[in-house]
Amino acid sequence: MRRGFGLLQALMIIILVSGILIIAMKYATVSAKQSGDIYLKESAELFMNSAVEMSLLAISGYERNATNGCLSEVNITSPDSRFIADVNITDYYLLKGSNDSNVCKMGSGYKVHDISTQESQGFVMLNITVETNTTNPKNRGKKLKIMRRTLQRP
Numbered sequence: 001m002r003r004g005f006g007l008l009q010a011l012m013i014i015i016l017v018s019g020i021l022i023i024a025m026k027y028a029t030v031s032a033k034q035s036g037d038i039y040l041k042e043s044a045e046l047f048m049n050s051a052v053e054m055s056l057l058a059i060s061g062y063e064r065n066a067t068n069g070c071l072s073e074v075n076i077t078s079p080d081s082r083f084i085a086d087v088n089i090t091d092y093y094l095l096k097g098s099n100d101s102n103v104c105k106m107g108s109g110y111k112v113h114d115i116s117t118q119e120s121q122g123f124v125m126l127n128i129t130v131e132t133n134t135t136n137p138k139n140r141g142k143k144l145k146i147m148r149r150t151l152q153r154p
Contacts, residue, residue, distance in 0.1 A: 037142070040132070044083055044146050048130045051076045051085035056154040059089065059124060064100060069107020081136050091125035123153050 055074040062071040074087040089110050094101035096114035098121070104112045115121070132144045 040139075040142055040144055041146070044130050044132070044144055047078050047083045048085065048128055048146060048148060051087055051128055051130065052126065052150065052152065055087040055089075055126060055128075056124075056152055060154040064103045066103060066106060070100075070104035070110065070112075072107060072109035077133070080138070081133050082138055084131050084133050086129045086131075088127040088129075089124050090127055093120055093123040093125075095121045123151055126150050126152055 051074075054076055058074050059071050062068075064070055070089070070092055072089055074085075074089075076085040076087065077083070078085075092100075092104050092110060092112045093115050094104060094112055095118065096116055100122075101112060101114060104110075126149070128148045128150070130144075130146045132139045132142060134141075134143065
């Protein structure tokens with residue numbers, strides 16, 4: 001009778017320890033996934049900041065003329081192809097009667113606001129959307145989309 005009782009206790013201890021290990025493995029899996037998601041989101045936000053700076057540089061270097069008008073969108077892909085940024089320039093704030101204001105009014109896809117102060121000349125409203133590139137194997141099926149609207153001056 002004593003042997004059977006000892007065997008039963010050993011089985012209970014094995015079941016208890018395996019249950020604790022299963023819970024620990026589930027927690028480790030959730031923690032690893034959460035860390036990966038946080039890393040992906042932080043990387044996307046840093047890329048978004050870079051996309052804003054790159055679009056401001058593109059606006060500054062864009063040849064504004066009667067045929068081209070002003071720049072209305074910029075598409076940027078990260079160097080490792082993990083993220084794609086679509087930057088839409090929705091509003092230009094330009095000095096009333098300036099050459100830029102007259103040229104930009106001929107374009108489409110954005111609004112030109114005439115302003116009367118020199119300090120506000122050149123501001124732009126940007127709508128930035130950053131998404132994970134689903135064709136990149138590094139993303140492993142993870143989808144992320146971050147949107148931001150910001151007023152900047154190139």
